[in-house]
Amino acid sequence: MLPIILSGGSGTRLWPMSRSSFPKQFLSLNSNQTMLQETVLRLGNVEEVAVICNEDHRFLVAEQMRSIHQKCSILLEPVGRNTAPAIAIAAIEAAKAGKENEALLVLSSDHVIKDTDAFKKAISAAEPLVAEGNLVTFGIVPNKPEVGYGYIKAGSSVGEYGFAVAEFVEKPNAETAQEYLDSGSYYWNSGMFMFTAKRYLEELKAYRPDILAACEAAMAETQSDLDFVRVDKDAFTNCPDESVDYAVMEKTDKAVVIPLDAGWSDVGSWSALWEIKDKDINGNVFEGDVIAHSTNNSMVVSNERLVATLGVDDLIVVDTKDALMVAHKDAIQDVKQLVNSIKDAGREEHKVHREVYRPWGKYDSIDNGARYQVKRITVKPGEKLSVQMHHHRAEHWIVVSGTASVTCGENTFLLSENQSTYIPLGEVHCLENPGKVELELIEVQSGSYLGEDDIVRFVDQYGRA
Numbered sequence: 001m002l003p004i005i006l007s008g009g010s011g012t013r014l015w016p017m018s019r020s021s022f023p024k025q026f027l028s029l030n031s032n033q034t035m036l037q038e039t040v041l042r043l044g045n046v047e048e049v050a051v052i053c054n055e056d057h058r059f060l061v062a063e064q065m066r067s068i069h070q071k072c073s074i075l076l077e078p079v080g081r082n083t084a085p086a087i088a089i090a091a092i093e094a095a096k097a098g099k100e101n102e103a104l105l106v107l108s109s110d111h112v113i114k115d116t117d118a119f120k121k122a123i124s125a126a127e128p129l130v131a132e133g134n135l136v137t138f139g140i141v142p143n144k145p146e147v148g149y150g151y152i153k154a155g156s157s158v159g160e161y162g163f164a165v166a167e168f169v170e171k172p173n174a175e176t177a178q179e180y181l182d183s184g185s186y187y188w189n190s191g192m193f194m195f196t197a198k199r200y201l202e203e204l205k206a207y208r209p210d211i212l213a214a215c216e217a218a219m220a221e222t223q224s225d226l227d228f229v230r231v232d233k234d235a236f237t238n239c240p241d242e243s244v245d246y247a248v249m250e251k252t253d254k255a256v257v258i259p260l261d262a263g264w265s266d267v268g269s270w271s272a273l274w275e276i277k278d279k280d281i282n283g284n285v286f287e288g289d290v291i292a293h294s295t296n297n298s299m300v301v302s303n304e305r306l307v308a309t310l311g312v313d314d315l316i317v318v319d320t321k322d323a324l325m326v327a328h329k330d331a332i333q334d335v336k337q338l339v340n341s342i343k344d345a346g347r348e349e350h351k352v353h354r355e356v357y358r359p360w361g362k363y364d365s366i367d368n369g370a371r372y373q374v375k376r377i378t379v380k381p382g383e384k385l386s387v388q389m390h391h392h393r394a395e396h397w398i399v400v401s402g403t404a405s406v407t408c409g410e411n412t413f414l415l416s417e418n419q420s421t422y423i424p425l426g427e428v429h430c431l432e433n434p435g436k437v438e439l440e441l442i443e444v445q446s447g448s449y450l451g452e453d454d455i456v457r458f459v460d461q462y463g464r465a
Contacts, residue, residue, distance in 0.1 A: 001127075002102050003043055004090045007036060007053040007061060007109035008080055012339050012350075013269045013332075016323040017301070021352045025109040026060050029273060036061070036109045037068050042116045043105075046070075050093070051109070052077060052086045059359035059462065062227050078233035083191070084247035085239045088204055088215040089231055091197035096219070100198040103130045106244075108191050112276055114263025122260045125161040126194045134256045135195040135203065136162065137249060139187025141261040145177035148268065148333075150189040150245075158256045165255035168245055187259060191266075193244065200248065207251040214239035225463050270316040271332045274299040288319075297329070321364070322354040359462045360385055361438070373450045377431075379404075379439040384432040386460035393447030393454060395423040397431070402439035405432040428458065 011018030018024040065072040126136040155166035180186035217235035288302030360383035367374040398420040407430040433439035
């Protein structure tokens with residue numbers, strides 16, 4: 001079995017924690033592990049996984065897989081084209097590796113599943129059905145009349161645990177959702193699937209040959225770069241945007257649903273996260289530095305500073321380094337409207353955090369003004385920033401801890417704690433951590449333009465030059 005992890009989402013509904021450059025699958029929302037790491041770890045000991053993500057997230061995926069010691073191949077989508085093409089390029093890659101008859105277990109990277117044993121039993125139940133040529137989906141046993149999910153209607157029995165898919169239905173209204181729940185024949189559509197690469201590609205050829213042709217063209221010109229496989233951008237961009245449900249599962253006569261009752265949630269909103277969290281006697285979930293009085297059925301998350309609440313009910317309060325959101329739980333589904341307003345205002349808080357992760361470490365923009373910016377930079381042991389220069393800014397570096405190897409023009413030298421150096425405007429320079437502990441330094445930038453796009457890279461070990 002080869003797990004295929006879809007990791008292309010932007011997680012807008014969990015703003016301000018989740019942002020397009022660092023979406024929810026890379027956050028630790030349910031445990032000490034990130035949601036992507038949880039997705040892999042609940043599978044147990046698997047030899048290899050394949051993760052499909054976009055170019056901007058490639059180093060996040062690689063680092064998070066490395067930290068849990070998981071062998072991983074990473075397929076990079078040049079643009080988002082929904083789940084049918086994403087699964088197709090993974091199936092084509094598997095077939096190229098001689099794994100066309102191997103079961104592909106397609107999972108989202110940002111789901112919570114509390115009962116791992118029940119999840120594994122459902123996978124085991126799917127294996128013989130997949131071997132017989134069926135395309136299996138996992139239907140969540142509903143526990144309430146949910147209007148936020150699509151549903152799957154079960155038909156006649158297939159094998160010991162499965163049912164033929166009678167119908168996929170769109171998100172219902174409240175009355176219809178109650179009817180579905182009462183009937184016992186409907187399941188929530190989880191977006192998890194299992195089939196062989198060969199069968200999926202056969203069905204895609206039968207029902208959406210245009211998608212298959214575009215994906216085959218994209219995979220004919222792949223490029224390997226470090227741990228990443230890049231598909232041809234032009235060919236993939238021309239691929240239709242379509243979900244696997246519409247492209248294949250709703251059309252094939254080999255669709256089978258296996259019921260799954262495992263404490264599943266897609267964590268699609270802050271209220272959904274509040275529902276799955278352990279609560280105090282007043283129904284509250286508090287994370288971080290929080291003091292509350294006369295507060296009920298609320299969720300308060302503080303990343304850095306003290307957050308205090310008094311005399312409030314049913315609120316979601318999320319405080320990050322650069323944004324604070326206060327919302328009523330009944331309105332939390334409209335977070336996207338806030339994000340759209342931020343975009344329309346030309347701001348950046350929908351896209352990046354104040355603290356930004358890079359393959360070499362991270363930086364935190366701790367202060368800024370009209371002609372200056374101050375960053376706290378952390379470089380991991382053995383890592384190196386690109387050899388670069390800037391047209392519009394000069395920089396001062398002050399080492400706080402660790403050892404820095406600095407290249408400035410023709411000179412290379414070491415700096416230790418409390419030592420500093422100056423990088424003139426236009427000078428080619430580089431920063432490296434040659435030590436065994438993290439390097440932390442303060443960077444003070446000054447100049448007429450301080451944007452991140454004022455970087456000319458000459459040499460970069462991460463392929464960004």
